[in-house]
Amino acid sequence: MIYIPLFIIMCSIILTFYRVVKGPTIPDRITAADSIGTQFFAVIIMLAFLFKADFFLDIAMVYAVLLFVDILVMAKYLESKRVSDND
Amino acid sequence: MINIFLVVLLLFLVVVGVYAILTRSLIASVIALSVFSTTLTVIFLILQAVDVAMTEAVIGAGLVTSFFVVTINKTEEN
Amino acid sequence: MELIINSTIIILFILGLYGLLTQRNIIKLAICFNIMEASILIFFLTVGYKPEGSYPIIRPEVDSYVQPLPQALALTAIVIGASTTALMLAFAIKLYKRYHTLDIDKLRRLRG
């Protein structure tokens, strides 16, 4: 019965997306997007169990690597904003 | 049961797309686009397209987002 | 189920088209273009899908697979979409350096 954690994590993703929409500052949104990515990582691994397909784990790995690039670029962008705006 | 999960994901996809188009802030729109392509990856996995899901995860999560962020950074007044 | 998937494809396409018609920032137009492209990809993949099929890597213990041809076309479309997005963003940078704005209404006025 792997559907129960699947739906629970999906509810959690939707609640986290509320923070992306609502978040007053940019760091809130970036952290929420990173959190959504990590939860989708868990969803992909549960789908690997569900379909009995071990190749899905490759996709989870490559997605985790590229999510790191995403967050790194956004962190650098925020750092430059913080230096230039000085607040 | 997996169909219900697919419907939830599709609805979430539409909501993220609406937010990505209608928001004012450009960087928030790019963040929403990253979430959009992640959701698209999981939908492709449920549709049993492993190669397409892998390519979409690589390009949508990492590459296109960094293109957009660099462009936004270069076209802002500092 | 089919109705929901078809409606999602059409809604995403119409949404991207609405964004292309109403938004004025060029970077936002590229984002709308990406969303339209995603709807086309979902349409490609649903053509070759069947419910109990497995992913198209041939294994001896499985005898029901989804159709691999739309997946190959979708993969090509994704990589070319990334290239065209980069091209649009390069033109946006070029326009900003020339006119110091990204608003297409102001750009149209500047051209005279």
Next chain:
Amino acid sequence: MLYSRTVIIIMLSGLFLLALLTFAELPPIFYDFADKTSVYIQEGVVDTGVTNQVTAILFDYRGFDTLGEATVIFAAALIISYFAPRKKAPMLGVRLGVLVRYGVASILPFILIFGMYIIFFGHISPGGGFTGGVVLASIVIIFDITFGFGQGRVHLLSRDTKKSIESIGLVMFILIGIWGVFFEGAFLANSSTLVEKGTLGEFVSGGMIPILNIASGLKVGAGLAIIFNNLVKEN
């Protein structure tokens, strides 16, 4: 604005209804289209000798399309390197903390290994030249984002090296195609008479398809790295 927003919404609603009617006329989605037309599923393994049928279609049945796609990336890199203005992105002048720099430096070799794994095993597992190439391009992106500060910074690969790698990938692809003309009778035919097809599902299998994977991986990786570096205007 040329049209008001209500006019646009009315027009798009009409388009939505039209598209819905059109989709109703299509054959149903969950219809066993895959069983009736599964030439690729039934004969693809025997024809090409690889188990991943998407790779078989990309590099064997429709290899010419893949060559066209590689040409599109080449043209995009060319146009962007001509068009993008020579102004450095301001975010590259910021120095990240020591933790980020050393963490990234220790994680880069593993990303390199992973990208090469995706390229080399593209014919028996998901992935292939395009995906692995993008992962290899992400190494250049991570390096430039993390260490892109100051004036006297080190380059991971110089611009000429990246252009050479891209050209080597494209020339390798075309040479394999011409090889197919001479020994098999068609452009980009899978030259299995000279290269062993190997056992199905092993690492050495599929004739020329793994070599085409490597060529397109080099091509796509170097091309996307050139595009990114021209967008941020670094060498």
